[in-house]
Amino acid sequence: MATKKTPQVRTYKKQYTRAEILESLAYELKPFIISVAGFAGAVYFTQGGNSVGKYFSLALMGCGLFILYFRAKDRGIIQ
Numbered sequence: 624m625a626t627k628k629t630p631q632v633r634t635y636k637k638q639y640t641r642a643e644i645l646e647s648l649a650y651e652l653k654p655f656i657i658s659v660a661g662f663a664g665a666v667y668f669t670q671g672g673n674s675v676g677k678y679f680s681l682a683l684m685g686c687g688l689f690i691l692y693f694r695a696k697d698r699g700i701i702q
Contacts, residue, residue, distance in 0.1 A: 654694070658687030 661684025668676035695701045 654687045654690040656687075658684050658691070661685070661687060 661680045661682070664680030665677050665684060668674075668680055692701070
């Protein structure tokens with residue numbers, strides 16, 4: 624008689640190098656840095672009265688948020 628057995632899942636631990644960890648960390652943090660820099664620039668240029676700089680900073684912030692939104696959507700966090 625054949626007995627039903629649950630399949631064994633094998634997990635392999637991979638040792639990541641420091642360069643791989645830093646590269647993935649930089650990949651994940653870049654959109655946050657872009658968004659924060661855009662927000663800070665928009666606040667700075669709003670007080671200075673430079674409208675071109677303000678709109679460029681808002682566009683930069685929008686690009687960072689756009690990247691974050693689509694990464695979250697690809698990972699299934701946002702339906």
